[in-house]
Amino acid sequence: MVRSLGSTLRRLRDTAVRFTQNTVGVAKTAYVVLRPDRAGSERAQRGAESLIAACRAFQARHGRFPEVLTELVPDFLPKLPRAKYDGPEFGFTYDSSHGRHVLGWTELIPFGRPFYVLEEDRWGYLD
Missing domain, CATH: 1.20.5 (Single alpha-helices involved in coiled-coils or other helix-helix interfaces)
Incomplete structure (x- = not known):
């Protein structure tokens, strides 16, 4: 017992x-x-703004937006900026299909994706 x-x-x-x-x-x-990763979020926002400015400069020179972000290097950017997270799933994304050019990245894993539509000059957020 x-x-x-x-x-x-x-x-x-x-x-x-x-x-x-x-x-x-x-x-x-x-x-x-x-x-919260404030520094990473701020870095991603600055990177997005530099990508948007480079896409606009590309458009001014070529009359169109780039089809892929690598077209911006080295004439418009020395290298592509880092997003908040690295890797193909979470880094900056750029979709040039469907007649729109959309830049995005992952802010919060597994959801929370800010995006910017170049043709519409507007920000959005996918949840």
Whole structure:
């Protein structure tokens, strides 16, 4: 009886420790993913503004907007700016299909994407 009570208490203690570790792990993950990154957001906004200005300069010179952002380098930009996050899924995106040229990036993972439509000179936000 004493032996089974000690064993039960150890299992309860181990379960409580694992639960606490899991809760702390989830909280840390949520903080890393959802924390505000003001410097990254400001960098992305400045990068978007420089891309928009370069696209307008490209249009003034060539009579059209670029089909891909790499057309801006090196004549209009020394290199493409970084978005808030790096990588093909989260960096700056540029869609030149459907008769519109739309610049965007990921502000909050997995959603929250500001975008700018060059033809309409307007900002929008996809949620």
